[in-house]
Amino acid sequence: MTLARGLRLYPKAIGWSVLLSSALVMEGYDLALLGSLYASPAFNQKYGRLTPNGTYKVPASWQSALSNGARAGEVIGLLINGVVSERWGYRKTMVGALTAMVAFIFVLFFAPNVETLVVGEVLCGIEWGIFQTLAVSYASEVCPVVLRPYLTTYINMCWVFGQFVAAGVNRGAVQRHDQWAYRIPFAIQWVWPLPILIGCLFAPESPWWHVRKGDHEGARRALQRLTSGNDPNFSIDDTIAMIEHTNELEKELSAGTSYWDCFKGIDLRRTEIVCGVWIVQTLCGQNIMGYSTYFLVQAGLPTVHSFDMSMGQLGLGLLGTMGSWFLMPHFGRRTLHLTGVSTLFVILFIVGCLGFSDTTSAKWAVGAMLIVFTFVYDFTVGPISYSLVTEISSTRLKTKTLVLARSCYNISNIVVNVLTNYQLNSTSWNWGVRAAYFWAGTAFICAVWEFFRLPEPKGRTYSELDILFEQRVSARKFKSTKVDPFDGEHQYTHPSEVMEDVSLEKIDKQ
Structure with missing residues (x-):
C-alpha cells in the first residue's frame, strides 16, 4: 500500500x-x-x-x-x-x-x-x-x-x-x-x-484486540469505522483474515500472553530490543538537553529571556519530529536511530571539550551545541524510538512488552536524573560541562549495542517480523532477508473458517 x-x-x-x-x-x-x-x-x-x-x-x-x-x-x-x-x-x-x-x-x-x-x-x-x-x-x-x-x-x-x-x-x-x-x-x-x-x-x-478475544464480528465493525470504504480494491474480510492469520501464527510460535511469556523463546530477544531502545533514550545524554538555557544564563543572557530560549529550543524539537517523517520512508528506522545516537556522541564529546574553557564564548558555544543536540535528538532518536518499539514487539505481547520497556525507561530516568544532579551541582561532584564526557561514553555504548542488536523493521508486516525473529536472523540482515509468512510451513486452519473463500495468494497481495 x-x-x-x-x-x-x-x-x-x-x-x-x-x-x-x-x-x-x-x-x-x-x-x-x-x-x-x-x-x-x-x-x-x-x-x-x-x-x-x-x-x-x-x-x-x-x-x-x-x-x-x-x-x-x-x-x-x-x-x-x-x-x-x-x-x-x-x-x-x-x-x-x-x-x-x-x-x-x-x-x-x-x-x-x-x-x-x-x-x-x-x-x-x-x-x-x-x-x-x-x-x-x-x-x-x-x-x-x-x-x-x-x-x-x-x-x-x-x-x-x-x-x-x-x-x-x-x-x-x-x-x-x-x-x-x-x-x-x-x-x-x-x-x-x-x-x-x-x-x-x-x-x-482496535480490530487486533477483537481478534485476540476471538470476536470476528467486532473486528469487522471496528475496521469498518476505521476505513473510508472508498477503495474498491480493499476488502475488510481479507484484512481481518490476515490479522487472524498473524495472531494464529504468533500463537504457534509463542503461545501465551503473560508477562512471563515476554522472556521466553524468541520473545526474549524482542523484549531485550524494545527495552534497549527506550533505555537508549535516557543514556544518550537526553537529560542535559534542558541545561542549554542554564549555560546561556551563565554566559550573560538575562534570566527572563531563558524562557524564550527554551521555547525556541522546543520549537526546533517539533520541527525535528516532522523532519523525521520525511526521512523514514527513505532511510528506515535502524539507520536513522543509529546515526542519531552516533551524532549525539560527537556533540557530547565536543561539549565536554568546551568545558575546559571558562570564557563567555565557550559558554555560548555550549548552549548552542545543546540546542543542536535537541534538534538532532528530536530528528532521530526521540520519534524513531516510538516506531521501533511498536514494530519489534509481537502483537499478542505488545502491551506487556511496551509496559516492561517503558518501566525500564522510567526507572533508568530516575537514576539518570540523580546522577545529573550530582554531576552538575557545585556542592557535589561539580563536574560542570565536563559531565558531557560521561554521557558521551554511554552514548557510544548505546551505538555499539544498536549496531549489533537493533534490526530494521521498515516495510515489514507483523507476520514477516514474526518469521524473521523465529529464524533468528541477524539484526544487520533483517533488511535484506526475504520471507514468506504464507508458505506451507506457517499456514493454519482457523476454526471459524473465516478464510474459507480467501486464498493465501489474495491475502498476500492485500
Whole structure:
C-alpha cells in the first residue's frame, strides 16, 4: 500500500489515533512545568522553606520527590495498563484513565503543602503511565504498515508540544507574585482530558484486540469505522483474515500472553530490543538537553529571556519530529536511530571539550551545541524510538512488552536524573560541562549495542517480523532477508473458517 492510498483509505483511523495520542501532551506539559515552577518566587514561597539569605526555596529533597514521584506513579500506571487494556480494551481503559485524571488534577490545584503536591504527582503519574503505552499500542494497530511510523512518531511530537506549551504558560505567569502564578499552570491541565475523554467515548476499538478475544464480528465493525470504504480494491474480510492469520501464527510460535511469556523463546530477544531502545533514550545524554538555557544564563543572557530560549529550543524539537517523517520512508528506522545516537556522541564529546574553557564564548558555544543536540535528538532518536518499539514487539505481547520497556525507561530516568544532579551541582561532584564526557561514553555504548542488536523493521508486516525473529536472523540482515509468512510451513486452519473463500495468494497481495 502506498502512502497516498493509506491516507485515502484510513483517514478515520488517523484521526482516532491522533486523538488518543494527544493525551501524551499532558505528560510532557507537567514534567516541563515542574522544572520551571522551581524558579517561581510565588511557588517557592507556598511550598518551599525560608533560607538563611531570606528567600524561599523548595528543598532539593522535595524537588526530587516531586519529579521522581511522577515517575514512580508512571511505573504503577504502566503495570496496570498491561493487565487492564488487554482485558477491557484500549478505549475503555483510556476513558477510565482520563476520568481519573480530571479528578486528580484537583489534588495539584488545591494542594496546601508540598507533601500533598507529591501525592498529586504520584496519582497523576499513574494516568500518564497508562497513556504512555496505550496510545502507542493503539496507533500501531489501527493503521496499515505504511502509516504506522508516522502515527507512532507523532507521539513524540505530542510530548514535545506539551513541553512547548508549559514553557509558554510559565513565560506568561513567571512575573506574577500571587497564588495564580502556580495555580493557573496547574489549572490549564484540565484543558486536555475533557475533549479527549468525550472523543474516546465514540472511538472504535482496535480490530487486533477483537481478534485476540476471538470476536470476528467486532473486528469487522471496528475496521469498518476505521476505513473510508472508498477503495474498491480493499476488502475488510481479507484484512481481518490476515490479522487472524498473524495472531494464529504468533500463537504457534509463542503461545501465551503473560508477562512471563515476554522472556521466553524468541520473545526474549524482542523484549531485550524494545527495552534497549527506550533505555537508549535516557543514556544518550537526553537529560542535559534542558541545561542549554542554564549555560546561556551563565554566559550573560538575562534570566527572563531563558524562557524564550527554551521555547525556541522546543520549537526546533517539533520541527525535528516532522523532519523525521520525511526521512523514514527513505532511510528506515535502524539507520536513522543509529546515526542519531552516533551524532549525539560527537556533540557530547565536543561539549565536554568546551568545558575546559571558562570564557563567555565557550559558554555560548555550549548552549548552542545543546540546542543542536535537541534538534538532532528530536530528528532521530526521540520519534524513531516510538516506531521501533511498536514494530519489534509481537502483537499478542505488545502491551506487556511496551509496559516492561517503558518501566525500564522510567526507572533508568530516575537514576539518570540523580546522577545529573550530582554531576552538575557545585556542592557535589561539580563536574560542570565536563559531565558531557560521561554521557558521551554511554552514548557510544548505546551505538555499539544498536549496531549489533537493533534490526530494521521498515516495510515489514507483523507476520514477516514474526518469521524473521523465529529464524533468528541477524539484526544487520533483517533488511535484506526475504520471507514468506504464507508458505506451507506457517499456514493454519482457523476454526471459524473465516478464510474459507480467501486464498493465501489474495491475502498476500492485500
